[in-house]
Amino acid sequence: MKTQVGIIGAGPAGLILAQLLHLQGIDSVILERKSRNNIEGTVKAGILEQTTIDILREMGVGDRMDREGHFHNGNYFQFNGQRRHIDLKKYSGGKQVVVYPQHEVIIDLVNAHYENGKDIIFDVEDVTLHDIDTNQPKIRYRKNGLDEELVCDFIAGCDGYHGPSRLAIPDNIRKEHVHFYQYGWLGILSDSAPAADELIYASHDQGFALLSTRTPILQRHYLQVDPFDDIANWSDDRIWSELTARTKTNDGWQVPDGPINSKGIFQMRSFVCETMQFGRLFIAGDAAHTVPPTGAKGLNLAATDVKVMSRGITEFYQNGSTDLLDRYSEICLRRVWKAERFSYFMTRLLHTNPKFDSFERGVQLAELDYYTSSEAGLSTIAENYVGLPIQWEKAEDLKAVIK
Numbered sequence: 001m002k003t004q005v006g007i008i009g010a011g012p013a014g015l016i017l018a019q020l021l022h023l024q025g026i027d028s029v030i031l032e033r034k035s036r037n038n039i040e041g042t043v044k045a046g047i048l049e050q051t052t053i054d055i056l057r058e059m060g061v062g063d064r065m066d067r068e069g070h071f072h073n074g075n076y077f078q079f080n081g082q083r084r085h086i087d088l089k090k091y092s093g094g095k096q097v098v099v100y101p102q103h104e105v106i107i108d109l110v111n112a113h114y115e116n117g118k119d120i121i122f123d124v125e126d127v128t129l130h131d132i133d134t135n136q137p138k139i140r141y142r143k144n145g146l147d148e149e150l151v152c153d154f155i156a157g158c159d160g161y162h163g164p165s166r167l168a169i170p171d172n173i174r175k176e177h178v179h180f181y182q183y184g185w186l187g188i189l190s191d192s193a194p195a196a197d198e199l200i201y202a203s204h205d206q207g208f209a210l211l212s213t214r215t216p217i218l219q220r221h222y223l224q225v226d227p228f229d230d231i232a233n234w235s236d237d238r239i240w241s242e243l244t245a246r247t248k249t250n251d252g253w254q255v256p257d258g259p260i261n262s263k264g265i266f267q268m269r270s271f272v273c274e275t276m277q278f279g280r281l282f283i284a285g286d287a288a289h290t291v292p293p294t295g296a297k298g299l300n301l302a303a304t305d306v307k308v309m310s311r312g313i314t315e316f317y318q319n320g321s322t323d324l325l326d327r328y329s330e331i332c333l334r335r336v337w338k339a340e341r342f343s344y345f346m347t348r349l350l351h352t353n354p355k356f357d358s359f360e361r362g363v364q365l366a367e368l369d370y371y372t373s374s375e376a377g378l379s380t381i382a383e384n385y386v387g388l389p390i391q392w393e394k395a396e397d398l399k400a401v402i403k
């Protein structure tokens, strides 16, 4: 089988890329390890930033998000029992975020893909990459017990942190930066009323808590826990009592509770792979970088990476130029490092470090007070939370702009 772009992985990165390429008349084939039901049913991200909202609308896949998503102009930071509002729209020049779950984005993108008359090859096994430093890279895989080969012009590695694409970049030119946190998140879905009109990020001596939402009757909340804790140690009563203690305000407000219908613990890590390209292989999204969830950046970074990739590939087919493709990694990483910085900053600002002495906790509370009350603090949180623009300029030209 032959195609122009072989895409490994039908997550947000792979599916958005396929749609962007289709709109430019470029053919692609997506190979996915899991089933359609699995990718459309897995609960992950909740927040889409303005840049991602714009990409989905431009692609013609934003209608259901516009109808059913909950658009927020701000969020709340809470500490010392006080709730402070961050007016994201005001401090970012009019930008917003939307609560629209990742699996709904996946459903919309898969539908759009089928409406384009395209197929996704689900349930593939043993995916390997070959000849990526030639003009005819190949992807080999097994499907229904048969060995198959896809010959391509380009390979897009959109296969998440554990996929094979990143590892196909030779060790001697691939530099990996990794940082682990001593924090885990326990996430729940509960049949309960929304906590507030916008998300609440709460810092408390007992640990961080995040109150998010899905629908008027289904809520998504998170608690900071030990990353190695066992979910069996967390009864529903214990979860609600921690969420209540960490989020109640001095005026007596308490989070509305209800039956919990799913719960799980995950670890967090910051990770950046430099470079994001080798020969005809380009990697995107979680395959190339991961962030702790505190800044709500993971899916959003995946979307902007593939926007850059699709422009580069389009330019190649339209006029033979490799200028953008040659700078793919540089353009993406400039933005990725800033999102890594913001996610790291938000994680350290809001989580309770059990090793902190009272001085360090005092500094953390002062930082929270500063960022939520100074115009400069509010602006820096807002412009990063709604998503920084892609900088397409060459690094040298950018320096000239700053001068």
Ligand code: FAD
Binding pocket: 008, 009, 010, 011, 012, 013, 014, 031, 032, 033, 034, 039, 043, 044, 045, 046, 047, 048, 102, 124, 127, 158, 159, 160, 161, 162, 163, 164, 187, 266, 284, 285, 286, 287, 293, 296, 297, 298, 299, 300, 301, 302
């Ligand atoms: P993935 O979604 O991981 O997709 C990769 C795909 O590749 C998968 O379908 C996988 O099955 C497939 N694959 C893997 N290996 C192979 C193989 N060998 N062959 C074929 N296919 C393969 N991000 C935000 O922006 N906002 C948020 O609010 C947010 N909240 C989050 C909350 C939680 C609890 C979690 C866990 C994550 C959150 N994220 C958030 C992060 C976000 O979910 C990820 O960054 C996003 O899924 C990355 O998309 P991706 O397409 O790069 O990778």
Ligand code: DHB
Binding pocket: 044, 045, 046, 047, 199, 210, 212, 213, 220, 293, 294, 295, 296
């Ligand atoms: C959600 C997840 C996040 O990581 C975040 O920062 C905000 C919201 C969510 O799943 O709703």
